[in-house]
Amino acid sequence: MNAKAVLDGYDLKNLFHAGADWLETIIDDINALNVFPVPDGDTGTNMVATLRASLEAAAASNGSVASVAYAIDKGALMGARGNSGVILSQILHGMAEELKGKEIIDADTFARALENASDTAYTSLTHPVEGTMLTVIRDAASAARKSADTPGATFVSVLTAAVHGARASVMETPGLLPVLKEAGVVDAGGHGLFTFLEGALLHISSDGHGRVPELLSHGRPLVKGNNNHAADEIFYGFCTQFMIEGENLKAKEVRETLENLGESLIVIGDESTLRVHIHTKDTESVMQAVSPFGTVTDIEIGDMDEQHQDFLMIRQCNQGKIGTAVIAVVNGPGMVNVFADLGIAAVVPG
Structure with missing residues (x-):
């Protein structure tokens, strides 16, 4: 095993590429696990799309860890897709914030980056739910911290601990979120995050040859009844995403304006650019509510019932x-x- 103690910016970018590639190999399996918040089979697709956008933004960056992390962060913000993609972008944002000014990543820095990633992801949601990707990144960060505090810790040893922590956390998600237990699956987003970290670890440790991603939940979700039952009982509405461009934007104000207009609300970004994700039954009211904040662009509206x-x-x-x-x-x-x-x-x- 490669016991690399620290990483530079080039290493970090390669690590992200490896994790994204590893996740993409089981994208259909991750999609099949998707039962929360809406069972529309796009979690894996959205996570991979978000990672690809982040890596495209970082393509020309080969300098310090900070510069690569910044590019990944901005790319993820602009390219985040779906609920899982937006949460993933916040995990990446939290890491980038902790890596500001860093030329390299050592064991302790990586643990702190994961801890900040967890904190950032939790605070970005109006109503955080346990048994999801949020729980998995928190448990991965906790395991990483314990490892980093061990004498002689290296980047690889801390990443190994994070992967093990993420795996154990994914296996526990059905006990935290009833809809997962009822369907007989683990959380799709949490599994996707574990797989991404696993791919990164196998790359840095040169241990991935001839291996395939581990599936923590085999088979397909159990569905009670058929399409008629699901469609007649629940109206999911529209997955609505867009950007707001303006000056002195405040995510909290936008969040408070929209919190009664839908579910799975996430508002992220900075004072000049915000990305909004919301599941709503009234897209017109959402658009009217945010128009005073600035220019609304990149509008994407998906019919979740059709999906x-x-x-x-x-x-x-x-x-x-x-x-x-x-x-x-x-x-x-x-x-x-x-x-x-x-x-x-x-x-x-x-």
């Missing part, structure tokens, strides 16, 4: 054909739920 249905259809196809199916025709939402929970192939209200 959810596409996700369910793909998963049904992957499950293959069944020999015998039972279809129930029932009256009332209560009975629909009862039959759906029994595993009926289709529940038709009637």
Whole structure:
């Protein structure tokens, strides 16, 4: 194993490339685990897209750790996609903030970077939820700190501890978030973060040849009932993302303005540029509410109900054909739920 004690900017960029590549190899598996906050099968895709955007921004940066981290941070802010991507961008932002002015990263600096990454990610959310990527980065940071405080600690030994901490944390997510336990899976975003760190570790330790990413949750989420049940019971609304450009912008003010207009609200950035992510049923009200703050650009609105249905259809196809199916025709939402929970192939209200 390579016991490299410190990293420079070039090493850091290569580490990120390795982690992103490792995650991309199981992007479909991560997508398949996606049941929270919306089961639309895009967690892996969004995390990889965010990492690719950050690395593209850092492509020309080969200097100090601080300059590479800054470029990665800005690239992630501009290119963050989806709930998982925006949270990941805040993890990267927290690391970059701690690495300001640093030429290299040693064991203690890396542990502090992970600790700040965790703190930054938690504070960026209006309502942080345990059993998600937030828990995993916190536990990874805690494990890294314990390792860094050990005499003779190196960057690799601290990263190894962080990976082990992240893995253990991912395995615990179903016990923290009921929707994961009900579906029989671990958290997709948390798993994605673990896989990214695992890929980085295997690269720096030259131990990845002939190996494949470890899957901590095998199979597919258990779905009670079918598309009809899910669609009839829940209206997810629209995943709405955009940038606000202006002067003296304050994330807190924008967050307070939008907190009653949707869920999964994240507002990040600086005084000149903010990125907003929100799940809302009323995009028009959201746009009207933020227009006084500055110029709204890069608007992306995704129909989460449509994405959810596409996700369910793909998963049904992957499950293959069944020999015998039972279809129930029932009256009332209560009975629909009862039959759906029994595993009926289709529940038709009637």
